[in-house]
């Protein structure tokens with residue numbers, strides 16, 4: 001069966017034909033058959049150089065041998081136990097070694113669960129109710145954070161079904177704007193936490209301006225507010241210690257997902273002992289999960305973190321530079337207005353004359369042009385996330401020849417996309 005027919009069947013049984021909204025694109029999404037290294041294969045016989053990488057977790061590429069063999073060994077011994085395991089302790093130590101501000105960690109099943117638990121913990125710890133999040137930031141699909149969100153919810157924000165009583169505790173602010181945050185805090189002494197994606201990767205890819213994260217650190221510390229870094233994407237991607245290491249800032253709480261599970265479902269929240277010991281059963285902030293610390297995901301996480309050597313980070317940075325510089329050259333040669341964003345192994349292009357620094361400037365991008373660019377890439381065998389408001393990722397499995405080929409396809413697709 002081909003993707004077009006399978007999509008018709010899927011529409012009958014899955015809302016919108018997919019299991020997560022971002023996966024849908026027009027006229028129909030391709031259905032994956034297998035992934036290998038940096039390549040993704042569909043059931044129609046096509047092969048794509050993959051820069052979506054399942055929206056970030058696959059930093060070592062698809063099906064890395066060491067991860068797969070460790071997971072297979074684990075599965076033979078059981079898939080879940082409902083008891084503690086030695087592996088959880090090992091993974092906790094691996095994270096804590098890499099992230100100095102993390103002294104304890106709770107494993108959960110997704111980034112959504114991680115941010116939900118972190119916000120509850122911050123509220124309990126501070127005795128305050130409200131949170132500040134940034135416009136266009138995405139922290140998962142739960143009620144506390146679906147206010148001016150990014151990712152798939154950019155098109156239809158502020159989902160129905162969320163009580164107004166919940167939403168009133170979530171204040172959204174423009175990113176990279178010190179005055180906006182300062183004035184919210186000045187007017188309201190009931191703020192428990194600021195939650196921030198240190199690099200906003202769910203509205204494309206937006207970096208913090210110089211000093212912005214330091215400003216957030218300072219204003220939160222001075223006002224008894226916890227600073228939560230949502231590192232579901234940046235964690236273990238831009239440096240072993242994530243954005244905290246990259247920007248040299250210690251957050252009070254940090255949330256993880258994606259890479260920490262080595263391609264299997266997992267999330268986590270971490271922080272100082274003083275804060276984390278409020279989580280049940282050490283403390284009374286309830287957090288629980290049948291699959292928390294699942295041994296299969298934990299095994300994949302351990303193998304992945306151990307595989308992320310210094311050399312791999314250096315290579316990832318180089319590959320990112322190569323793609324970003326190559327794209328700049330192509331766009332300049334074609335006299336297009338554009339903004340190339342990203343660092344390390346993250347990148348995105350916006351077809352706009354504006355410098356993209358927040359939700360409002362990101363929204364000035366030409367979305368029709370992006371659509372044509374996306375379809376051109378797909379036709380040429382390159383898969384990036386189908387939305388302007390997602391980030392592209394490079395893995396350790398991408399080789400120089402894959403990047404060269406990608407730039408050729410990008411050039412062709414951009415030429416065709418210009419109207």
Ligand SMILES: Cc1ncc(COP(=O)(O)O)c(C=O)c1O
Nearest residue numbers: 110111112138139140232233257
């Ligand atoms: C920054 C960020 N936080 C939280 C989430 C939610 O993670 P998950 O999809 O694993 O629930 C995501 C992605 O989905 C994310 O990019």
Ligand SMILES: N[C@H](C=O)CCC(=O)O
Nearest residue numbers: 020022055151152202390
């Ligand atoms: N942008 C989201 C995560 O980073 C995409 C994943 C999803 O919601 O399916």
